[in-house]
Amino acid sequence: MDDHELRSLMAIEAAGMAIWDSSVVNGQIEECTIQWSARGAAMVGLPAQETLQPFTQFLALVHEDDRDELLDTMQMAVDARAEYHLGYRVRLADGTVRWLHADAKVLCGDGRHPDRTLGLIRDVTGMVEHERLVNERERMAEVTLDCIGDGVITTDCHGAIRFMNRAAEQLTGWSRQRAAGRDVNEVMPLVDEVDDTPLEHVAYKCLLRRETVGISSHAAMLTRDGRRIAVEDTAAPIRVNSGGIVGAVVVFRDVTHQRALSSQLSWHASHDVLTGLFNRREFELHISHALHVSKQDNHTHALLYIDLDRFKLVNDTAGHAAGDALLQILAKQLQERMRESDVLARLGGDELGVLLGYCRMDQARRIAEEIRQLVKDFRFVWDVHSFDIGASIGMAEISADSTSVSDLMIAADEACYLAKDQGRNRVHVYSPNDAAITRRHSEMMWVATLNDAMQQDLFTLYSMPIAPLRGNHMKHEEVLLRLTDEGGDVIRPDRFIPAAERYHMMPMLDRWVIRAVCRHIAYSVGSQSQPVREEQHGRNTETEVPISGISSVLAQEVGPTLYSVNLSGASMSDDALYQFIVSEFAVNRVDPAQICFEITETAAIRNLLKAQDLISQLKLIGCRLSLDDFGSGLSSFGYLKTLPVDFLKVDGSFVRDIASNPVHRAMVESIQKVAQVIGIQTIAEFVEDASTLEVISEIGIDFAQGYAVGRERALDSADT
Structure with a gap:
């Protein structure tokens, strides 16, 4: 072997290949003899030495599924005096299967008749296996x-x-x-x-x-x-x-559906659902912007506070549906009269607000009179009834001298109050002197009344049942505060709470309620019974209660009552409140698990750090916590992870018409799904009829509160 042949052989062996050499007899591949090099012999399972092997013996080593293809390919190459490239498997003596690949050329000794094939063979088992794994992984x-x-x-x-x-x-x-x-x-x-x-x-x-x-x-x-x-x-x-x-x-x-729902939620966050006008929150943002512009550029704007006269007569005579229709029609008519720079909003039940942008007071007065006249000329017909209403309008100037949004709203509100007090259906422009007299006359009277009521023990506790819908027989009542006047009439809290909030009397009222509830528990029948320790089972193990069975469920309620007690935002900022609660529990031997403190979503978010601290302390001693008016802020879900409450009370504005409003149903369903994932039970308030009760039960709400399941009553009679 000369140097050139040696170098070629070394190169072939370094590449992991072997010589593939066979003779051809009479042009038939089956009659040939293969000459193996030592490496080639080892590839097919023979001893690693140069070997001559009849083709038929070699063919017996080839995998049975590849024999025909190998034989046909080699024979066609011989017949055509061409080359061939072929992959095939051989089965070794120990059963191992190896993949080989041959590249060979047919040689003719006399230039016409094939007498030999010569090429290279290599073991490609690893490559084939790798390719198989890659293909398998890709698949x-x-x-x-x-x-x-x-x-x-x-x-x-x-x-x-x-x-x-x-x-x-x-x-x-x-x-x-x-x-x-x-x-x-x-x-x-x-x-x-x-x-x-x-x-x-x-x-x-x-x-x-x-x-x-x-x-x-x-x-x-x-x-x-x-x-x-x-x-x-x-x-x-x-x-x-x-x-x-x-x-x-x-x-x-x-995300078409999610984005549409998000858009709807965003709209609901800034608009009144009934009228489609801006809501109070959005209106106050516009006022804030106008105030900012006034202080920067010394522009003047006007704020109108409109109270519809005799609106209550429409509700009392023709029902709330008539009142809703009146508001919708009137809102549309007013919106058509607004300038492009004006903002019209619904602030409350029968209260509207108008922001007249870049408007002098004399011009604003003329616009206000036009609005008053439009409302006065508006005649509302419902069934057999016909109604004339009016508008008492309070007006306040927004200028560089204005102090804050709240002060502006108070000023316009007080001017509106004077318009009503002076005979209704008129426009009154805010004056600091008028405001001072009105504020002292109205709110200070309530402050004095509340102080007297505290000293004379004129407050009363009422309760309203919170009915279970999901097979939970726990008795649950929300505690309600009422004031009894000198004539024995019961005054609802919406009359005196605004004054109590403005003059920082809410912590005093909250403490009175907490103490009264604890004393009620101490002296109620069964107050010494076992603490309320109901496990919150997963919804998969609960039994859904049919609508027709709500009354029977209420009758089956067992164990101590769970009382929901409302806490104001001011009380959450009271650092001494927690110690007061613990003291009242100890004095009256009240199990903390019988008390559920209820805070509004708005108050919790406004006092987030204080709320987190108080909730954590109350949870630690065993109290339950409920988040009221949930969904009203529409930033709610983001705060749930920081407020470990037990109950979510869905805002009543979503529940009231859920049977006929698919948007509200979708919003309540979203709240329910999130609450279920987090492990929080849900309460629907303002459940006023059977159709609403049926819908919230279908959605999976855990508890219902409203006239459909029970009316409010004096707390002492609630246990009988």
């Missing part, structure tokens, strides 16, 4: 991606599509076969959902920035059949081990 990945709900698209480094899962096919309307190789922007075009402006594709951004990026919160995708769906999510680069980027993966989902 598993494809199956996995086809099972998820999000659309997944992968591209190469130029944005051409390489793969789409089944969800991406359904969302885009493109099959993966038809989409393969196309530009991602053709298959998944993105536009701004507001004005349909084309957006730079998230995949391009990802490839350009070489980092994960998110789709615009206003992105929409145009499908192949022309539909437009709202989408959101991310694109991330696909990197190889060396760090280079070979493409991008886009993960997206259809």
Whole structure:
């Protein structure tokens, strides 16, 4: 063997290959003899030495599924005096199967008749196994991606599509076969959902920035059949081990429903549902902006506070449905008369607010008179009834000298009060002197009345049942505060609570209620019974109570009563309140588990840190906590993780018409689902009729409160 042959042999062996040499007899491959090198012999399971082997013996070593193909391929190459490339399996003596690959050329000794094949053979078992594993993993990945709900698209480094899962096919309307190789922007075009402006594709951004990026919160995708769906999510680069980027993966989902619901929730956060006007919260934001502009640029604006005269007569005579219809019609008429810069809002039951932007007081007075005249001329007909109403309007100037939004609202409110006090159906412009007299006359009278009531023990506790709907037989009552005047008439808290809040008397009233409830428990029958320790079972193990069975459930309530006691926002800021509660529990031997403290969502958020501290302290000793008016702020869900309450009381404005209002039903369903996930029980208030009760029961609400399940009564009679 000369040097050239030696070098060639060494190169072949270094590459893991062996010589594949066989003779051909009479042009038939089956009659040939194979000459194995030592390495080649070892590949087919023979001793590692140079060996001659008849082809038939070699064929017996070939895997039975590959024999015919190997024989046909080699014979055709001999017949054609050509070369062949072939992969096949051999089965070794110990049963092991190995993959071999042969590359050979047919040689003709006399230039015409084939007499030999010569080539190379190599063991490719590792390569085949690796390819099999890769294919298997790719298939598993494809199956996995086809099972998820999000659309997944992968591209190469130029944005051409390489793969789409089944969800991406359904969302885009493109099959993966038809989409393969196309530009991602053709298959998944993105536009701004507001004005349909084309957006730079998230995949391009990802490839350009070489980092994960998110789709615009206003992105929409145009499908192949022309539909437009709202989408959101991310694109991330696909990197190889060396760090280079070979493409991008886009993960997206259809959020059309969620975005529509979010838009509805946003609208409800700033608008009155009945009239479609701005609500008080949004109106006060506009006033705040106007005040800011006045202080910056010395502009003047006007604030109108409108109270509809004789509106209560409509409700009392024709019912609340008539009152609602009146408000809707009147609101539409007033809105049509507003200037583009004006803001009209509903502030309460029959109270409206108007912000006249960039308006001098003389001009504002004329506009106010026009509004008053419009309301006066408005004639409302309902069934057989016909009503004339009026408007008492208070007006206050917003200028650089104005102090705050609350002071402006108070000023306009007090001017409105004077308009009503002076005969109704008139406009009164705020004057500091008028306001001082009115405020002292009205609110100081209540302050004196409340102090006298405290000294003379004229307060009374009422209660209203909170009925279980989910098979929980716990007896639950909300405690209500009432004031009895000198004539024996019961005064509801909405008459005196505003004065108590303004003059910081709420902590005093809250303490009176807490002490009175503890004393009631101490002297009630069964106060020495076992503490209330009901486990909050998962909803899967509870039995739903049919609507017709609510009364029987109330009759079956067992164990000590759980009393819900309202706490004001001012009391949550009272550092001594917790110690007072603990002291009253100890003196009256009250089990803390019989008390559920109820705080409004608004008060909790306004005093978040104080609320967290107080809730934690009360929970630690065994009290329950309830979050009232839940959903009214519409920032509610974000705070639940920081407020470990036991109950959510859904805001009554969503419950009252839930049987006929699909938006309100969707909102209550959302609240219920979140509460269920977190493990908080839900209470629906303002459940006034059987249809409302049926709907909230279907949704999965745990408790109901309202005339459909029980009316308020004196607390002493609540236990009989």
